[in-house]
Amino acid sequence: MQLAEVIDDGFLAKYRSLLDAEDAAFDELEHACEDGDRAHFEADLKVWREAIERKLCYLHRLGVVLPPGIAV
Numbered sequence: 001m002q003l004a005e006v007i008d009d010g011f012l013a014k015y016r017s018l019l020d021a022e023d024a025a026f027d028e029l030e031h032a033c034e035d036g037d038r039a040h041f042e043a044d045l046k047v048w049r050e051a052i053e054r055k056l057c058y059l060h061r062l063g064v065v066l067p068p069g070i071a072v
Contacts, residue, residue: 006062018058022051 025048032040059065 018055022055025051
């Protein structure tokens with residue numbers, strides 16, 4: 001499947017929701033860091049990483065980006 005066939009309104013809506021979730025998680029992480037709240041920082045870091053993973057998995061599943069190679 002060509003990349004142009006993958007990118008449509010449905011793709012853009014789903015990708016926008018994944019970006020919004022990542023952005024919201026990062027905002028929480030940033031606040032915890034600024035506040036010096038280590039416990040919340042650790043929890044928010046986990047949520048942010050999960051949001052990034054969901055976004056990347058979505059892009060990989062559709063073939064938009066390939067998983068990074070392992071450098072030796």
